[in-house]
Amino acid sequence: MVSELRCYTEPAFFEKAQHYQAVLSSRGVTLQIDVIDKLNARFLRLHPDMALCVDADGLWLCALGMKMQPDWQAEIPRLKRASLKSEMLARACNLAEKPQLIDATAGLGHDSLLMAHLGAEVTLVERHPILFSLLEDSYQRALQDPFLSKVAARIHLVFSDSADYLKAQAEAGQAVDVVYLDPMFPQRDQNQQAVKKQAQVKKQMQLLHLLLPEHGEMDLGDALLPLAQKIAKRVVVKRPRLAVYLAGQTPDHQWTGDACRFDAYFQQDATKVNG
Ligand SMILES: C[S@@+](CC[C@H](N)C(=O)[O-])C[C@H]1O[C@@H](n2cnc3c(N)ncnc32)[C@H](O)[C@@H]1O
Missing domain, CATH: 3.40.120 (Alpha-D-Glucose-1,6-Bisphosphate; Chain A, domain 3)
Known part of the structure; x- marks a missing residue:
């Protein structure tokens, strides 16, 4: 790093x-x-x-x-179009219930911004010091923005490795409704269609690809799934559409779109699927 x-x-x-x-x-x-x-x-x-x-x-x-920079202002038109029905992410994370949610792979914070806009109380955890500082800066600007300030009020930032953070939450007996995971996935392993889309990847996403290693040391996030399952009623994992399961674990339910899918893992007593 x-x-x-x-x-x-x-x-x-x-x-x-x-x-x-x-x-x-x-x-x-x-x-x-x-x-x-x-x-x-x-x-x-x-x-x-x-x-x-x-x-x-x-x-x-x-x-x-x-x-x-993680440009949250540029996300406003998307947020204004988004609804609980139209967003697959909203159905996968059951946002209609206004859950307490940990986004354990915050990145640019775009998914979290959408989830907070649709009603979730979101804790974003990011371990990369530069990415986290850029994220924090976007958050501070969002607090000053007439539209984003209401969304930012439901966002909390934590600079930590999520493995440590999730372990600490479990030790403190803190449960949450949802843990959301969107770990990096090697571009070389994605299907052709996804790679083509990546080639036209937005400027902001290039930021992630510049800062995070693409080869060798890339951490694919497998270790986060069992840790998340210890504290969450529902764990939702974002994957490229044809990617292997995180930690090789078959999900209980899937929502599949053109380029990506959401794999959901439910706690035994929380298997009710909405959407
Ligand atoms: C694909 S990006 C997430 C993009 C994000 N969903 C968004 O909407 O911008 C993955 C991010 O997770 C972070 N990450 C991966 N493993 C992590 C861990 N164990 N703890 C904290 N952050 C982690 C990486 O640094 C990277 O910023």
Whole structure:
């Protein structure tokens, strides 16, 4: 995982950059701040290596000439169209019941944003220090947004490895309605259609693919399923449509769409399926 990174900023945002430097340092990442005259598209093209940058819109990851952040504002039109009936995710997680939910693989927080919008009380757990800091920054901006602030009020962020977090919840006797898992899945193992879609993957998703290892050390999240089952009435796993089951465990129920599916695992006494 990246432990040192450059951070570009303009003089007007130097203090802001120092704030992120302190935050990331507490999470094990050293930022070297470079103050430059103009943090514009030309500068980013000339400096294609992965770095962070800070400007009026907060913290960004930049690489390959692009700026990327988990853009929750851009999700607003989707949230406005979404309903409990139209969203497979809503049916899989039984959001009509307004569950207490742990999203143990938060990433850019997009799935959680949708689930919180549709009524869930969501705890997002993310272990990657840079991704978590970008997520936290999006969350802070959401709290200031007239539409997103109501959704963000149902969101809680935790910087942790979910294996540790889920174990601690079990030890404390804390149960939840749903644990949601969307671990990384190697692109090479996905079916052709999914790979084609990945090729047109949105700029924001490229952020995940830049930060998270695609080969060798990728953690496929199998260990999270039994830990989640200890504390949740329902565990929902998002998978590419034709992917193998998480931890090789056959689900109790499935919802399948064009590109992905949701596998659900129920506690013995909670097998009622809605939708
Ligand atoms: C595919 S992304 C999730 C995308 C997310 N559903 C969204 O809507 O943006 C997987 C994320 O889970 C995180 N992750 C994987 N295993 C984890 C673990 N054990 N603890 C915490 N985070 C984990 C990765 O760092 C990555 O950010």
